[in-house]
Amino acid sequence: MDTQEQELEDIELFQKHVSDRFTELSSPPEDDALLSVSWLHRLLDVFLCCEAEFEAILIMDRDPSQLSKPPFDRLIPEFIERAVKALDICNAVANGVDSVRHCQKLSEIVISALDQNPLGDGHAKRAKKALLMLLSAMNLDDKEGTHVKATERSWSFGRRGVNKEQIAGHFRSLSWQVAKNWSSAKQIQSMIYNLVAPRGAEASGLPSPIYTMNVIMIFVMWALVAAIPCQERNGLPTHFPVPKQLNWAHSLIGLQEKIADEWKKKEKKGMSGLLDELQKMEKLAQSLIDFTDSFHFPGDAEKVKEAAVNVSELKEIFGRMDQGLTPLQMHIREVFHRIVRSRTEFLDVLEKGSAPVL
């Protein structure tokens, strides 16, 4: 079989794999709800697998000068540019995971407070304090200057209220780590910019997997930004210009539309992130705070029972976060390093083929 045919076969196989992997992601088992911590792990794995295959097709056993000729002299540098943008998103998201871990820590206090028998006023107060902080941390409007919103809230328990410095301190850290004007939404927007599906002859050649990989990278970054709080997600694009007739893209597009729907729903209310555990935690926190607000010892037996159920659900979510969040950060770092390596490889190839380098 000659190289041309082999190449076509490889491309076809690659795109079949892509399709399969995303189909799997679309129908997660019970435990692995869409955009849960474990689902995100799987998403990142899918990215790493696809990327490895992609690199193999493009670089292995290939004469570098081939990739310096049109249209690759434009496509490869574009891919590299998108990769760099993805790196900044990885960093922002990894940072965002820290704020989710903070929520996890606060929920731990709530659990300690309410996991008492019999439940007293003191316990309820303790829980309420933590719940207020938790809800604020989650409804973090991740704009710059976010501490403005924090002080707007009425911290009206205890005479002095909660120490504002402490609150502001935590909230600052989200926007502290990145440049002032950096916006994750804009970043995604600029990644989508100029993304054009190959047509005609190009559609059956190497430009096709390049396009595929671009789409995958953008989708993964987009999903991460939608799930995890990070700076300035206002205006996150909800539509990807991926033509529906592409075979490999069906599951991916389906997923994207599902997530986009959720995003649009929640966007109006202002929210932390679509991370499944965060969403569930928010609901539980809301009902628990209502409970603690109205609680007086010894409390309504029904309500106490209900609260206990909520607490045990919260425990479960806490457990999942406890297990999965730090590994998620590590996983994101792995993706980060892989993208860096990939970029270096492609730059080398371009240099060898003596094309102008970015």
Add this chain to the structure above:
Amino acid sequence: MDECQSAIPAHDGDLHVVAAAHHIVKALGTTKNLSDDLRKILIDLDAHLSLITSNIDSKGGKGFVEVEERLKRVERKIVIWESDRIMIWDSGPKEASDYLEAVDEVQTLIDSLRGLSMNENQKQKELLHRASSLLQMAMSRLEEELIHMLVKHKQQSEPTYIPSPSSQRNVVYNESVVSLDNESAKEASSKNSCSDECGEYIVDLVPEHVIPDIKSIAKVMFASDYGQEFCEAFIGVRKEALEQHFDILENGKLSIEDLLKMEWCSLSTEMNKWTWSMKIIFGVYLMSEKRLCDQVLGEFGSVNSFCFLEIAKTTILCLLNFGEAIAMGPQEPEKLLRLLDMYETLADLVIDIDALFSEDGGSFVRLEFHKLLEGLADSVKAAFNAFGVAVSSNGSLYPFPGGGVHPLSKYVMNYISMFPEYCSTLNLLFEDQHSDVASLVSEPQCGPTASLSTSCPMACHLRSITSSLESNLHKKSKLYKDEALQHIFLMNNLHYMVQKVKGSELRPFFGDEWIRKHNAKFQQHEMNYERVTWSSVVLLLKDDNPGSSSLSKSAFKEKCKGFSIAFEEVYKNQTSWCIPDPQLREDLRISTSLKVVHAYRTFLGRNPAHVDDKCIKHTVEDVEKLLLDLFEGSPRSLRNSRRMMKT
């Protein structure tokens, strides 16, 4: 004592046991020389036993009378502070310790009440509830006190020794340095001078006297299972403090995208800031922060390392990100020195990093920074290679006017004269490449003059750079049509290279052998120049018929004219040539003079009869004077100088 589970004994016999135990405790309590801890234990035990006794003595509600009394008393002590706007710890040590004692008492009461089996006793439940609520109130208050204390004392402990970033010498090595002479180039040396001054340096992030207070709050909160709240508060304030320190260092938070596109001048500044920030943050602040965490939280298991990691994480990730962005970037030659600074700084700090993050939770920090160190090592090597490539591939379209020292020579020699400062690092990094390069360098350093410094990896690399420079200069010299100028050019540049080596820290790395060889080279070019320029001229004055007497008039006139024309030609051309080095210029003039003037004088001397003839355009003195005009760099023609001489 908190774990003391007092249960209501069921039999009278147990009553006696309790009474006996109580008696013993009281007896022990009268012993002198009891340590404070032991005394406290006995007091607690006494309290518990009293509780049991009082509970046994009565049945039902009345038994809790004493407990209720104690609860009421301690309630007053705690609640009274709630209406007060003043902070307890601001009020004085007695108030503080009284409060803590009260909280302790509450916890004791709770433990005891819990320890009694739950007999659906209404009073017991009520008391327990009251006590828990009181505890929560106290804990909330303690949290506020803690934050207040930390914030108040945080602001007062800004170390004053940190120099502002602007005071850092920050010279960017670019083309402008080419025009600097040796002295100011040395001054502009970009190495971070503070590397030796700033080792580990632990500061009191919180004044020493406050620590026991914080510890006492910690103890009480942890004892009551409110340790999480303590950590939250502590981490929150300390994290913000650290980030404020970091902000003072003015590291711009830049995205990788921006850094990759940044122009060199700004990037150089940022790299400098990073190097400095790493030293301050890791060498000073994190060491101090770790100590603080250990002091405050050391006795509560792994909490101290958890808190430390949470406090430090964001800041160190910021530093890590920048380093990674740099390691990713295109490694151009001008980045080399900054990269070396970054590499050396991190190499020094890596031990501290390993120590600070030695437990499991911090392993990723260690890994990432080790990875970064490797990345920076690769960057240094890449930049060095790029430098070599730049040197050899630097092309010229036109010959360098005047034949003086080419900017490339200045750039290269000035640049590499800064490398010896980084000798040990470069040697380490080039160890593996050493053998390859040594064989490439055409001048093997062996024999008695070879020493450790001339054969080290850096030295070999330096010589390969100068070798490239030489080859390039040869190529450039070919652009001159005039062969004499080719030699002047090469003479100038080789001489410059030798001077640079002799007059800088490069000397031990190049060695005397190299200097000798290159001296010989430029001297060779000197001789070649003379030959090419003057041989034919001098030949004109040669005596065709030695031994015969003076020439005929026409022959003499012919020779004179020939000489004048040739001389004037040389004069016209070579006054615009340049020999920047005064010593070299002088040498060449002297040697030229010796040849030419001597030949002319001899020629004129051999033909005394024609000396007064008007065909002699120039006297010997004229020639001598005119030769002084050569290589000044400003073109002259003889008509001008003639006029000047006449006036």
